[in-house]
Amino acid sequence: MNHLRFIKQALCLLFLFFIFAGVAAAQSAERKLGELPLVEISSGVSLHIVSPEPISKVDVSSPAIAGDLLEKNVLRLKLIPDSAHLLLRQASSTVVLTIIGETFIAQYQLCFVPPGLEGIPALVNILPEHCQPLEVSGVGLSTPMMKSHAIQLLAKRRSVPIRKAEAYGLEARLNQVYTVGDYIFLDISFENSTALKYSIDELRFKIEDRKIVKATNAQSIEIEPIWQLYQSHNFKRNYRNIFVLKKLTFPENKVLNIELTEKQVSGRTVVLKVRYGDLLKADTF
Structure with missing residues (x-):
């Protein structure tokens, strides 16, 4: 009897282990706002994002920031004049920038800083650690390949x-x-x-x-x-x-x-x- 009770307890513990492991894996698959790389943007300075492959889609969660593609893999962002107050109203003055390439998706926090400060970036490279693999139908070989x-x-x-x-x-x-x-x-x-x-x-x-x-x-x-x-x-x-x-x-x-x-x-x-x-x-x- 004690032997059977030990086996049942072991199976229950094993079952709970797999449940918690699945929950942990699901949680690790999430990317929270605070975990996204932080990029500063200011009025009067264009921010250029360089992608390792052509950019197919871009989403910026604020109407205060405009963007356009200078090249297939170069995204330019700039603050719309007289719109800084829109960013300041947002929580923590941050917006989310989402960039989709041929085979990846990358997200960043865009944080508004007052103009005139030193160290404001003008160019940011999308690094491998910023990218999450993305299976896009119809894409065979990516440009880097x-x-x-x-x-x-x-x-x-x-x-x-x-x-x-x-x-x-x-x-x-x-x-x-x-x-x-x-x-x-x-x-x-x-x-x-x-x-x-x-x-x-x-x-x-x-x-x-x-x-x-x-x-x-x-x-x-x-x-x-x-x-x-x-x-x-x-x-x-x-x-x-x-x-x-x-x-x-x-x-x-x-x-x-x-x-x-x-x-x-x-x-x-x-x-x-x-x-x-x-x-x-x-x-x-």
Whole structure:
């Protein structure tokens, strides 16, 4: 009997342990106002928040603060003139700033301080410890992940390009093709053998007929890259970049034309033709 009583008591204690452990876990999942990182804001000083990835949504719990995106990952906040009294009326003079990126959510306390004080921040970086992972439907690779893969591609270099084309002293090369899930990474480079600097107007990706019999029958579907490692400007000798496309398919009688055009009226143009088989032979990370 004593043995059975001991077993029952042990089971009850174990049951209570799991209950309290669950409650503690639920409590630790909460983020209270006092636990949020504190950021000061003042009138006359714009506060810039830098995110590690593009910002998709922002919420500020006060009409006294206005915000806008200077870049995809740079949020600017500033106090609306003559609205400091709205913040002072709020409890503890704080408001909550919520920032949602591609894969995270971060929250801060914004505390109003009188103007003229030293040490008021003008720029704040969103740190990993400020972020809580967020599963957003429709988001495959985040921007930091794409950048990481692109840097890996830059460290590699094929001795023989997959495809190349020449025109007007320019040579275009498709160096590598890699895939990650539903994403295609294209490593493309251009070499200018002329003495004239090349000012890039556009770099376009178009699915077109391999052989065009009549111009009136030609069909063209433009593909917009979802991300690229560097912004395109101009180059004197060499230009190399990584472009990311969403997974695409096209029949064998069509090709993916990568067309580089110059800004001048009679600018130089070079077209690199990529076959569907080149994409099918892509390596994976």
